Amino acid sequence: MFALGLVPQARPPDIEPPPYSDFPHTAHARRSDAQLSRVRDFLDNPKRPAGLDERQWIAFYKYATLFMLDSAGKLWRHKEGGAHRLVIPEERRPSILVEMHDRTGHRGLFATRAFVCDRFWWPQMGSDIDWYVHTCHMCQIRQVVRIHIPPIVPEPTAPMYFAHARCATTSWVEGRALLSETARTLGEWLFQDIICRWNALSEIVTDNGAPWVAACTYLADKYHLHHIRVSGYNSQANGIVERPHFNVRDALFKATEGDGMHWHSSVHTVLWADRTSVCRRLGCSPFFAVTGSHPILPLDFKEATYLVGPPEGILTTEELIALRATALQKRADAVDCLRSAVYAQRLQEAEDFESCNRATTRDFDAQPGSLVLTCNTAIEKSLNRKMRAQYLSPYLVVSRNRGGAYILSELDGAVFDRPIAVFRVLPYLTRRDPIAFQPNVLDTDSRRIRELEASTDKGDGIADAEMAEADR
Structure with a gap:
């Protein structure tokens, strides 16, 4: 005899949605939400609202015809083909985004927007979905974006x-x-x-x-x-x-x-x-x-x-x-001809590089106190990296050194012992107010911070102090 049974499923973790007041809203979005309450009242009791002149009344009436109220008191937005969309009040919008993004495998912006827009409607919902997806912590640490730095050749240091x-x-x-x-x-x-x-x-x-x-x-x-x-x-x-x-x-x-x-x-x-x-x-x-x-x-x-x-x-x-x-x-003639050809080729390669990486060639210029992600370079050549986080976060920006690399610290004030290269750092998008940067919480004295800032290490090689020690 065989007994068939279901494999017990793990219960998904409870996710507390952020309050809707944390979402960034424009003045137009707030006016649209206020207009929805007047539309609901008008559809429930179709009388001309007081205080509207003829032009305002016509505009309000045209806007109200885009909605309907069912017998259960739910407000719907008309859509061609009969696939009407439910209008969601402000307090339920974050939970809708949690279900449509976090509970469906953290799909990207396009998939999440398709899930929500096919079923629901509220003013400025596109900007709300965009902000929620881009500030998702799990999506940020699993992203595979690599930032390219502009192809600028630094001026070489003169031998001494x-x-x-x-x-x-x-x-x-x-x-x-x-x-x-x-x-x-x-x-x-x-x-x-x-x-x-x-x-x-x-x-x-x-x-x-x-x-x-x-x-x-x-x-x-x-x-x-x-x-x-x-x-x-x-x-x-x-x-x-x-x-x-x-x-x-x-x-x-x-x-x-x-x-x-x-x-x-x-x-x-x-x-x-x-x-x-x-x-x-x-x-x-x-x-x-x-x-x-x-x-x-x-x-x-x-x-x-x-x-x-x-x-x-x-x-x-x-x-x-x-x-x-x-x-x-x-030997000017041959050398000038060769130099011109090499220079023209370098310009063409630089233009091709900028054209191919235009979307990822950015200088975020994170300021002290900003939260950033750092590329998880430890897994770049590992074979089991598919389930590992691509970025580690969040870290606090302390300052930048002379080479342009970032000096970072943990959230408890532990400063990194060496700078981090610019192209390995991405800004971390937070859903709450940014952390107030206080230099006195760092576990490193100001002398060590000044040494890091004076370093020309770009964050990819061995630190200056280690190079000097190796030379000795």
Whole structure:
């Protein structure tokens, strides 16, 4: 024998609808609700209301003919085809929206509006449905909208340091403009530009700076280099690089026509000019000493003449390097053509990006004290994310840092330890009055808040403090 039975169904949770007074209403909507009560009285007792002139009476009568009153005292709105709609009083409208939205699977705006508008009617019902659906907490945390930021390329930060190395035998120079002088940046440069290019070194001589010592000590242990450190009062011991560094520095200044703020734009041309210039102690250029062949300059491809004016007399080494660096920079025709093509392509891609993401490219500019949602990035690559919340909420906006990222806190005042990127934040639409922001409830002192605000972290990478700690 088999017994058939029904699977017990879970009782849906009780949902308390928000009071209708919390719904945003225009003056026209309030006048329309007041007009409904006069229409009901007129249909119950068809007499001309007092205080109406002829024009107002005609308009009122035409409006009243759009409704009818049944024997049970219910007010209906006429609709073509006989599918009349029940007029809902103010106190029952929130419960209708709860049943038609929350109890029917939290359908979107179109489905909820179709459910309600096919059966019921009240003034400005479209705006009420729109507000209720957009302020639904469950719908907000499950939305899959991704905000795109405008395709604005930030101005790059100018390098502040120049790392310089030179071969003791051939005087071949290697260098790189650096944003910061840390063990990490110096170690990457030594490994990429020297060890990977010229094989392991037998000996390296540096000054006694802490970043150089840390970088070279690691490389010495890994690649068995003999690291020699010169003392601060005996810099002449590293004169092979100290003296030519003065020439390279002056050549950088002269190659940029005295614009010392953009010296980094001429690093490659100055280094190439230094490598191809004849060294007095060698009798040949470092390029010839390393490769065994004379260098071919861009002027050799164009014409067998200099691309700059001839010198008026004997040149110094610095002037000769600067002169050849200037000659290398005069590849204007091909470079300008290529730059124009690349720039036109970038403009086209930016226009295509804006056109494709016009609806989601927005800057909400949440102010301090605003409630926001944050994208649940922990589930972006997980396989079981379908039943997980797409956004976490709500959080309180404290301020924004120099990089534009938001500094957020929990509702109890616990401040996040790092900023959140702009494109991961959406405004949270609340059905009640916004929370009054009070800085004194934050669990972080003002000094830490100022540090977060001064940070340029855009919210996607490692925080500035962690980067600095990693560099050490």
